[in-house]
Amino acid sequence: MVLLTLMALITLAIVRVRNLFAVVALTGAFSFLMASVMMVLDAVDVAMTEASVGAGISTVLMLGALYLTKSREAPPRFSQVIPVVVAVGVGAVLVYGSLELPGFGLADTPVNTHVGEAYIQRVMYDADIPNVVTAVLASYRGYDTLGETAVIFTAGIGVLLLLSRGRGEDSQADGGEEGGGDAS
Amino acid sequence: MRLDTILRVCTKLFLPFIWVFALYVQLHGDFGPGGGFQAGVIAAAGVILYAIVFGKSAATRIVPKWLVEAMVPLGVLLYAGVGVYSMLMGGNYLDYDVLFHSPPTHYEAVHGQHWGVFLVEIGVLITVTGTMITIFYAFAGRGRREDRN
Structure with missing residues (x-):
């Protein structure tokens, strides 16, 4: 509850603050809080991913992007009434939808009765891998993880296509280039 | 930042631990939390830290x-290759049971599962590390060029 309150406060701060450096720092803090929430929920794998990707890499990339642009958010050009209405509306629909969800961690929910239970019972016989998460991720759900890896591959290729135009001149300049990452 | 002694020394001190931790997260993923995705990001974070402190050219x-x-493509190829290999061995795509022997005994199936998961996670590690560093290099290189123009 404390963590969620802090997260809500940070979200408000992100909306209010106009200095983008502060916003990047706050999103990093938000990710760490999210990771803590995942720890509390016993989802250690997810917490680890959130901490390294959310708080680590994306903060660095945001700072890198910030280096290319101004560090202050431009004042909004249009009225913000419609975005607020859309955001509040979507939020209300999501909360309404979550009202019917079963309580967290109940044993008789669909999540805990069908394949989830079967995986937990069979994993030591099938694959002898004590961490069920890894077994499900890499073996039982190998197709999904292949898809995820392909998504990351696509992201990398996309960034390469977009950001490294004029490769020839770029690689020539590489030798004389000193500390491109310094300012980021 | 290149002149900051404390940062430079600390970075050099930390780097081996970061990379060993990445390997630990990768190889211990069968027993504890972690796996290819997390380890890949940690390994890439080590390189990015080095690039930030010592410069991209270093x-x-x-x-x-x-x-x-x-x-970036190598990891996906390794992952997909394990699937194709298991098909060649007479099983379904990404069916690690048959990696060593087909039809497998129970022991061989478990052995195949171990190796299948291991190889697939290595594939994930390679792609994730490559992609993260590639994205960072692309950003950093671009910043440099915009700066010069």
Whole structure:
């Protein structure tokens, strides 16, 4: 509850603050809080991913992007009434939808009765891998993880296509280039 | 930042631990939390830290650009290759039971599962590390060029 309150406060701060450096720092803090929430929920794998990707890499990339642009958010050009209405509306629909969800961690929910239970019972016989998460991720759900890896591959290729135009001149300049990452 | 002694020394001190931790997260993923995705990001974070403190050109000397760009498809190929290999061995796509022997005994199936999961996670590690460093290099290189123009 404390963590969620802090997260809500940070979200408000992100909306209010106009200095983008502060916003990047706050999103990093938000990710760490999210990771803590995942720890509390016993989802250690997810917490680890959130901490390294959310708080680590994306903060660095945001700072890198910030280096290319101004560090202050431009004042909004249009009225913000419609975005607020859309955001509040979507939020209300999501909360309404979550009202019917079963309580967290109940044993008789669909999540805990069908394949989830079967995986937990069979994993030591099938694959002898004590961490069920890894077994499900890499073996039982190998197709999904292949898809995820392909998504990351696509992201990398996309960034390469977009950001490294004029490769020839770029690689020539590489030798004389000193500390491109310094300012980021 | 290149002149900041404390940062430079601390970075050099930390780097081996970061990379060993990445390997631990990768190889211990069967028993504890972690796996290819997390380990890949941690390994990439080590390189990015080095690039931030010592400059991109120093980083590209130890982890050259062509290497990370090759890693991006290589991991997916390794992953998909394990699937194709298991098909060649007479099983379904990504069916690790048959990696060593087909039809497998129970022991061989478990052995195959171990190796299948291991190889697939290595594939994930390679792609994730490559992609993260590639994205960072692309950003950093672009910043440099915009700066110069």
